[in-house]
Amino acid sequence: MGSDRRAPGPGRSEAGSHRSEALKERIYVTFTALVVTVASARDVEHQTVGGAASTLALTVLGTLLAVFVADLTASMVTRAALPTGVEIRRMLFVSFGSLGVIVAPMIILGFSAFGQLSLSSALRLTAIVLVATLVVITLIAIFRVRAALWVKLIVLASVALLGVAVLAVELSIH
Numbered sequence: 001m002g003s004d005r006r007a008p009g010p011g012r013s014e015a016g017s018h019r020s021e022a023l024k025e026r027i028y029v030t031f032t033a034l035v036v037t038v039a040s041a042r043d044v045e046h047q048t049v050g051g052a053a054s055t056l057a058l059t060v061l062g063t064l065l066a067v068f069v070a071d072l073t074a075s076m077v078t079r080a081a082l083p084t085g086v087e088i089r090r091m092l093f094v095s096f097g098s099l100g101v102i103v104a105p106m107i108i109l110g111f112s113a114f115g116q117l118s119l120s121s122a123l124r125l126t127a128i129v130l131v132a133t134l135v136v137i138t139l140i141a142i143f144r145v146r147a148a149l150w151v152k153l154i155v156l157a158s159v160a161l162l163g164v165a166v167l168a169v170e171l172s173i174h
Contacts (some may be wrong), residue, residue: 032060131163134162
């Protein structure tokens with residue numbers, strides 16, 4: 001959690017460093033959202049759509065606030081100075097750019113709120129969408145990596161398996 005404040009390494013541009021930080025936070029937030037969704041699905045008979053949506057939104061927002069505060073504090077400790085306005089804007093972008101991860105889950109829960117899906121189905125679909133999001137984020141990340149295709153496929157398969165493992169836990173509870 002949090003961003004790497006080291007200077008970009010050889011062959012790593014400043015823009016690439018920022019993309020890397022944003023990508024890392026999106027993966028972290030997506031896994032967090034997936035776990036919260038699975039926990040809500042586990043206790044679906046005691047859940048409401050509003051409760052599930054607010055738990056998801058508050059958990060993600062709290063996580064992003066924690067990331068921002070950690071980045072801000074780490075920057076101050078590392079440099080013994082307050083970050084510049086540009087650095088704070090970058091930290092805000094990296095931290096809160098990950099809010100997009102919960103757009104689809106909130107839309108799905110909205111369908112449930114309007115009676116188009118049961119809450120149980122909405123949470124299950126949300127979990128599937130979040131696993132798919134992890135796979136897409138990983139695909140984007142490995143697209144630019146200079147590595148053998150088999151290495152890229154192992155990374156992609158590992159992320160997909162981790163997401164599916166979280167879903168398996170949810171299915172084993174029901």
